[in-house]
Amino acid sequence: MAARGTACIVAVLALLPPLAHAQGRSELLDRLVRAYPDALATHDDTTITWRDGTVMPVDDGASDKPFDQLLRNASILDQMRLSYPSGSAGPPAVNADPGRFRNEAFFKKMYGDCNTAEVRRNLVTITWLSKSWGKPVQVTRVNGVAERLKQVSAEIDALDPALRAAAFPIAGVLSCRAVADTGRMSMHSYAAAIDLNLKVSDYWLWAGKGKTIPYKNRMPQEIVDIFERHGFIWGGKWYHYDTMHFEYRPELLEK
Ligand SMILES: [Zn+2]
Structure with a gap:
């Protein structure tokens, strides 16, 4: 049933934006190791090695996961x-969510488990916007x-006061919680993400349940x-946008 097989492949591909990286796995893993020099030591074709000697597999052998599984x-x-478009970019394509695919074991190893004392x-404590807001943030x-x-x-x-007003009061940093539609821990679980001013923010789940x-966006x-x-x-x-949200993901910004 070749025809049906082809149709299935086309249907699955339609759920995902095209692979934007022309780079092979070795280049991607080079970028990952470069992005986290304190934590990662090296990689080979199939594993990364952490500075403490921990070895982790880089893939699970599944090459055709649907969006929900990713x-x-x-x-x-x-x-x-998915490559992350730095700088000014237009509205994201359907399911273009660069950064929302997160390997939980990787980030728990990096930052700790928020259900224990590790995080x-x-x-x-830093002071956020000492000139314009001046509140402590952990x-x-x-x-x-x-x-x-x-x-x-x-x-x-x-920045100009009219611009920086979007950055305070903040809506939060550390929150030990899973992301609503993934069931996986958010980068807020590791205190490596910050949500800015809720009043000038937009979120895909607030947009109603249309077909698309x-x-x-109102974030400057x-x-x-x-x-x-x-x-x-x-x-x-992200197509599933969350405009107050920023998270530390240098591997997606490395050139
Ligand atoms: Zn957030």
């Missing part, structure tokens, strides 16, 4: 499956996230650019 059971290579012992120090957020904060504080999701590009320069991706570049 959200729920991403391998380490799946995390980098808490790496928390440090974030992870792993991978230099706290230091990077201090720089992000200083740069946002230097109409894109909305200037704020997005600052976060991206420091290794944070923005949830406004």
Whole structure:
């Protein structure tokens, strides 16, 4: 039944945006190791090796996972499956969610399990927007996230007041919770993500249940650019958008 087989393949492919990376797995894994120099030591074709000697498989042998499975059971290579468009970009294509495929074992190893003391012992307090808001916020120090957020904060504080108003009050950093539609831990579980001002934010689940999701955004590009320069991706570049959300994912911004 070749014809039916072909139709099935076409139907499955239609659910996913095309693989944007022309790079092979070796180049993708090079980028991953470069992006997390404190944590990762090296890789070969099938594994990554952490600096403490832990070895993890980079894929699970499944090459044709549907979108729902990529959200729920991403391998380490799946995390980098879709390229993230840095800088100014138009509305995302259907199911273009670069960064929403996360391998939970990888991030738990990196930042700890928020159900134990592992995440808490790496928390440090920074002041968010000391010139315009000035409230303490607890974030992870792993991978230099706290230091990077201090720089992000200083740069946002230097923006025009009308622009920086989108960055406070913040809606939160640490929250030990799973993402609603994936069942997997959010980057907030690791204190490596920040949600900005709820009042100027848009979220795909608020858009109603149409056939496709109409894109909305009120987050200034200037704020997005600052976060991206420091290794944070923005949830406004997802088809399933979340425009107040930024998370530390340098592997998707590495050139
Ligand atoms: Zn968030």
